[in-house]
Amino acid sequence: MAAPQLATFKVPDIANEPMVTYAPGSPERKALVEAIREMEQQLPFEVPCVVNGKPVKTGKLAKQPMPWDHANHLCTYHEADEATVAAAIDGALAAKADWETLPWSDRAAIFLKAADLVSGKYRYKILAATMLGQGKNAWQAEIDAAAELADFLRFGVKYVEDLYSIQPPRNTPGSWNRTEYRALEGFVFAVSPFNFTAIGGNLVATPAIVGNVSVWKPSPAATYANYLVFKAFEEAGVPAGVIQFIPGPPVEVCAQVIAHPSFAALHFTGSTFVFKQLWKNVAANIDTYKSYPRLVGETGGKNFHLIHKSAEVKNAVMQTVRGAFEYQGQKCSALSRVYIASSLWNGGFKEQLLTEVAKLKVGPPQDFTNFIGPVIGRPAFDKITSYIQKAKDAGGEILIGGSGDDSKGYYVQPTVILTKDPRSVTMVEEIFGPVLTIYAYEDDDFDKTLELVDSTSQYGLTGAIFASERKALVHATNKLRNAAGNVYYNEKCTGAVVGQQPFGGARASGTNDKAGSMAIFYRFVSARSIKENFVSLEDYSYPSNLQ
Template structure:
């Protein structure tokens, strides 16, 4: 480990796709990845790659006729086998020095950096991300690997960084030891970044894991696991077991040997996991730890003193980036009445300019992830037509994929379903408030509490918003999406999860337990 590697952390740079050479590089990566489509992808259980008869078919959401790959599905019996493999691997992995575990992450970050465009290109095709969204996803994955590697080294030396109070006659030390075997259940919307972050945080702490990826993006998940194998992560540390959430997910969650569950996804599934994990199974000797990042109904508040052009641009970027398929997406806006129509008109104009098309052609707006999401979002749009005034969009969009027009509803009441329920699609609801304080009250009128933004030029109002807007990540005069590792530790309040702050300095504590040792000094 070089001193320069540990000296500081800097976020991976985003690729500038306005430069022709970067566009050419991405197009070349797309050609390369397309040549590998339609392959079969096995499970990873210990040192074995296991093919099964039952498979998940991953398709391109922007072109439904294109198959990305066929991913083997794990049964309960295979998950049990994976659990035994993880338990065996844990006995040696937990004793591997922290600096060695961290080195695997550094090596994986270096290799992913070399293949950055290939990972991004696969996300363009499998997840429906445009160039910038896919590139940011890969950059964040690299950041997570680097950041958590450094954090593990820091945590292993924490007794010198955060010394205990000294007591004469004793030597006292606190160390952070791993928990055991964990279930990692990541989402499809950041299929590389969040998956890599959740998995690497757990294993760098000395745990071993069962990784059940989201079915729509299981191929990119497989590519990550293969990368970790390539850099030498020992067999059994990461066991790749795609499968049904109701079958495989519940089995992992309820298993007596599962020590923790790290989940990112919907509120409904997260609450189910929390309930199942709370039930003590026969032979279980610990309280399972649940780390959960759930949904959001995030919003942007705009007062009459704000830079309205800046606010409108942030609202559109927050609402429609990656088709609104982010837990941080600003799916509602609350605007002070005196500037409401002006902001609404600016938002509507910007939204109408969003061009819809194939992600591989780098359109601003692409498809939603699959048929289930497509149908659900269209149902919410019909609800929105009853609850508000349709200003832009409101229909299916052309294309051989799951395309929906970016949609804006105005004059929506605070208690409307499209203001209260997470839609996870390109749907924005805008409401008017009498004044800035009422606007903040309306923002807080939700069961969620993930991200928010406040636009104002008045410092007293900003101070009030900083204290009163109830969310895990609050941004002033900028969009409410785009958290950076190490810069904006990410996690929410209320039904948005356990506020575990991924990409922050306390995150690894979720996957360790603190052991205090005290030794009486000899006279």
């Protein structure tokens, strides 16, 4: 689409979306309760694939059960078959030329409008879908599906404006050097998780903002909330074909997409096992592709709190409760292992921690007094409870919790395990549930404990260091340089905010491309350098050729 550029536009000032507290009696709580009730009355919904702006109903139906009431489901969705996936890829590639040549200001305006839609018109509906379908309480849904999603979109536009302004600093006399940031040649494949509605929107929006087209396979356990985000993008003006929505069987869809010659990038959030398998599949197809695909992934974590003898106990306790048990421990960044100085463990931390954990209410998300909801499904329930049993078998002491109830919903009681073996199974392996393991170290063994923290897990996502002594903070940070991509001082290891703490980790936790920063956008552009000469060359010879 050719259009004159008659000005250099500047995007509006960007700030983080204000978060709503949903306090009792507030109009926001009333609006959210009404949205939940309306959704409960209307469910189950039917979700099609959407290819080239048109709904596609394949007739092959799957269900998204509600984890708090697994006998019922939030939606049925049409699974993409081979023909639908092929049409989605072809349609995305056909839409690419117009989309990548659309003036930057128009692409920016579309996603700024999308941010206003998800934080305004769609806010309570997307929150209700996230609560009912993914088991989040109101606050966890708010910080995810409203605030973080809007932040990803608004800050994304600002970061791209800044990216485009990065130009060569020097020009020789008689010439002009420029850099343009082209969209990738081909299409981006986005595979999104169940645990953050915002991540689904970000995985497709990030490449689209810089002119790419995306094929989006949402998690089966987050299909309806992701579909609502897709509808908001449509209403904002994302053209048909730029984002193709194809829920479906993961193995079959991924295999077909990754085998395509025009596959240009994978934008993935999910398990380490799946990401590694997709990486292997890409390697096996490397001779098929037009270009080397970009692989961007954020996967698992075995995140830690390291509590030094100088730490303030109450803060460390409260941060630990939130870090471990918010959203049932189903965050990539969730706290799973604690290393605490024995003097603090025996000097009040243990009693305060168990007292606070005992207060945590467990139940369905519609009851706003519940802090903990259900885990996402049967496989998660079985995995989490099996790890609790493994801890018992290995000699771990269950200090609180340790039980589950799957009669109506998939509920696991918040569980704290004390281990004497710092390399026991629940200190090493990712669980992705409300299970926290504690290891109390001798105060004088701080350096040995740093080595344990660094070497025990294959992951390197998040961690927190609690200490009032600055020397201890600095020393631990240096020793744990590669143990976490996001590290926090006297703050829980969860809760990265777009525009404030770019998120991502390395080792088995992913490619550390830092969602929520400018860095992520470099992965979805292919820069081209342009040099324009203004002065004609009169002679080919060099001065050194003269006699």
